[in-house]
Amino acid sequence: MRNPLRQLWILVRAALVLAAAMPPAAAEPTRLAQTLLTRPDVVDDLTPGGGREMRPYPNDGAHPAQNPPSFRWRRGKTGDVYEVRIALESGEELVRFSSANLLTLKEPLPPGTHRWRLRRWPAFAAPLDWTGTRSFTIGPDIRRRSIENPADAYARAAERKRPRLLPGEPDRSLLIADAYIGWKRAFFDEVAARTGAPPLALPRNEAALGAGGVDQLSREELVAFRREIRGSVNRVMRLLHDGLIVWVVTRHLRDDRFGLDQALAAADWLTELDAFGATSNQAADLLNLRVAKALAVAYDIAHEELDGGQRRRMLTAIENRVQQTFDAYVVDDSRAIAAYPYNSHGYRHVLGILSIATVLAGDTPRARTWFEAAYPVFIGLGNPWGGDDGGYANGVNYGAWEVLNNLAYWDAIRSATGVDYFEAGWAREVSVFLNYVIPPGAPNSGFGDGAEDYRPYVWAETARMLFERTREPLAGHLYAGWRRLIREGELDASELQEEFASWTFLLGAGQPPAPIDTGGASARRLPGAAVFPSIGWAALHSDLADPDRYSILFKSSPYGSFSHSHADQNSFIINGRREPLAIDSGYYDTHKSRHHLAWTTRTEAHNAITFDGGKGQPWDDIGARGRLTRFTSCPGYDAIAGDATEAYAGQLAAAQRTIMYLRPDQVLVYDHLVSATPRRFEWNIHARRRMEPTADGGIRLAMDTGRVCIRQIAGPESGFGQTTDFPREPSKRLQPGWQPQWHGRYTVARPTTSADWLFLISLDCAEADVGEVAVTAGGYRVRIGDRIAHLGPSAELAVPAEGPADPGQCHAPPKRELIAGIREVDDDTSGPHPPAPDARSAIRRLRIGN
Known part of the structure; x- marks a missing residue:
């Protein structure tokens, strides 16, 4: 007892x-990784031969968020040994040997910009050549890991x-x-x-889990059967x-x-x-x-x-x-x-x-x-x-x-x-x-x-x-x-x-x-916009601390359309006042269902570029990738640029998109498209409800309280149409509550080898005074109210009307000091x-x- x-x-x-x-004592500030967007990685023996192989890290120009950092690279043959050399900024060199294609140092590295390379020692053979050198930076405030x-x-x-x-x-x-x-x-x-x-x-035990006739089930029926087993x-x-x-x-x-x-x-x-x-x-x-x-x-x-x-x-x-x-x-x-x-x-x-x-x-x-x-x-x-x-x-x-x-x-x-x-x-x-x-x-x-x-x-x-x-x-x-x-x-x-x-x-x-x-x-200390280069996402918010905010999310990902990603490089979505407005359409009734394959994963189901009747990027392909090329967040505007040319698998010679958010309520979307073969390019937009025409020739996407108005302000002659059709409807058994969606499309009037489109999206359908739109060597120059915006595929993204932005006021990604101190316990917190x-x-x- x-x-x-x-x-x-x-x-x-x-x-x-x-x-x-x-509560524990406050530690050093949280930060956003300062990964460079524009520096390509070194191409050498560590570069994956296939998209699914291990990628080298730290990549050239990386800013690891932990210290000591981890090193990883493409794996060679079984039995290979890897000699890794790390040249510190001080001139000292660390040498480590690993039988695996991953290495984590036990002791932290000093702050500074260091370089690393390696060579393989195959079993019973002389070592191979050294790889290229990749640099990485350890900041002074990076958290140490035991x-x-x-x-x-x-x-x-x-x-x-x-x-x-x-x-x-x-x-x-x-x-x-x-x-x-x-x-x-x-x-x-x-x-x-x-x-x-x-x-x-x-x-009941195993007898209930091993029902026969599985081979005769459709994919949806098989998923339901497996869910029953999993549920038990x-x-x-x-x-x-x-x-x-x-x-x-x-x-x-x-x-x-x-x-x-x-x-x-x-x-x-x-x-x-x-x-x-x-x-x-x-x-x-x-x-x-x-x-x-x-x-x-x-x-x-x-x-x-x-x-x-x-x-x-x-x-x-x-x-x-x-x-x-x-x-x-x-x-x-x-x-x-x-x-x-x-x-x-x-x-x-x-x-x-x-x-x-x-x-x-x-x-x-x-x-x-x-x-x-x-x-x-x-x-x-x-x-x-x-x-x-x-x-x-x-x-x-x-x-x-x-x-x-x-x-x-x-x-x-x-x-x-x-x-x-x-x-x-x-x-x-x-x-x-x-x-x-x-x-x-x-x-x-x-x-x-x-x-x-x-x-x-x-x-x-x-x-x-x-x-x-x-x-x-x-x-x-x-x-x-x-x-x-x-x-x-x-x-x-x-x-x-x-x-x-x-x-x-x-x-x-x-x-x-x-x-x-x-x-x-x-949240009040966070800037309104941020970029996440490792996955190619960006988020632009009207007011991050306000639940009734408007938000623009953009994607151009190095992970391509593989796994649970879609063929949606250079696409965007817009939410406003807690409602979805410009949506990613389709449903995830289950992985690789008829609807998932025929619609949800396809480029035409997203607010992205297609051509010739919905042709776009291949799905389930890690090589069909995009990349962010610029991100700037300045007082009064944010701008993000992505290059999805590679995602179109050779069908297009250029597919570049720039989005500029002129705070508080105007968004410019610029597309630069080139093809060796004349194409009928398509600018897709999707919504939960029917898109209504506006007096200025545009369209309105509206829910109960949120709304956006969209109109083309430059580019090739285009026509607009919309439908609620899905090539395959979602499974009623797996997605019983699905609702129809509206799929809109601007299509160029005649095939062309190039198109430079410019659209204006007004959040809350706020009035916009659109002035002269002029073609420039790198894109368009447009006046919106008292501001002048320059948009191009990748170079000069944006210049405010008063001239070049003060670099000290802009950041890409958000500067570390902008969120410094967030880890401290605030005065207005409570348990x-x-x-x-x-x-x-x-x-x-x-x-x-x-």
């Missing part, structure tokens, strides 16, 4: 630790006492107190209520996590096994699944590894409650599942993540393998093998879908989904080894990216699969969980802003019901609570947590259901 005095002490201690929790070598990190995990997935004291008591008497109490009560609901009902397994994994949460939090408060028995019954059900059947890596690779991770959580947390037979069965099931993923994504040369990192599932698999290896370290020899292969990729790759500016090329919809899934892996690695992913450059900068792409009030999430969805609860919780782990005030601000809007709209948590969510929310962060910026001070109760009231409240 448990000692009641000990229980009392645990309660009092938890309450006192919570009351004493203080790096462990693989042997030390593994040894730390193996020596860690169980449960390894929970932090040591006092943070463990803080987590429990926060869930039980802190601001997370309401969420814990939901978990406890689910856990206490009798009787435990597990779905996810419900069991949720029972497992919920039961373990309640047991961890209440085990010192009760004399029974409340929650534990449910968790172990769910673990037995998962253990009995055929690891090589309907939930295998081949059939459902993500689900396979999540089952392994769920079993690893149970193995670790309930380790002392398991008998020898249970441990062996559970360990065997985990090994069988992880080994399949390891063989497919780490060992197999045809898709090993170290060679081909641009796999939408591959990086997450590496994280899953590594996190499970830390949990099993010392219990199976396979754990060391998995760890030693996955750890260098984890440390050296960072995030294959973005760079040091925090961008995510597959879009916010998939970015949030990946963060929410990967948090459980990152948390486990940090808890077991002490190696903190949240010190990495991408993890610290992603909150800046999210503030620009999904600021509170945004009606969608920009570009890519699923970007049309409005998911405020998911976005808010993503920001909150990032804040808990990084302490970035911008993440806290984003969470607080969305929570205010969610309360107004009475949304609930039903959008976020993954089986791992409860564990990640309640017991994953491993850090004490801290104040969150609820007053918006962080999301209620005041900590005294010990007496804490004891009264620490009862389930109270």
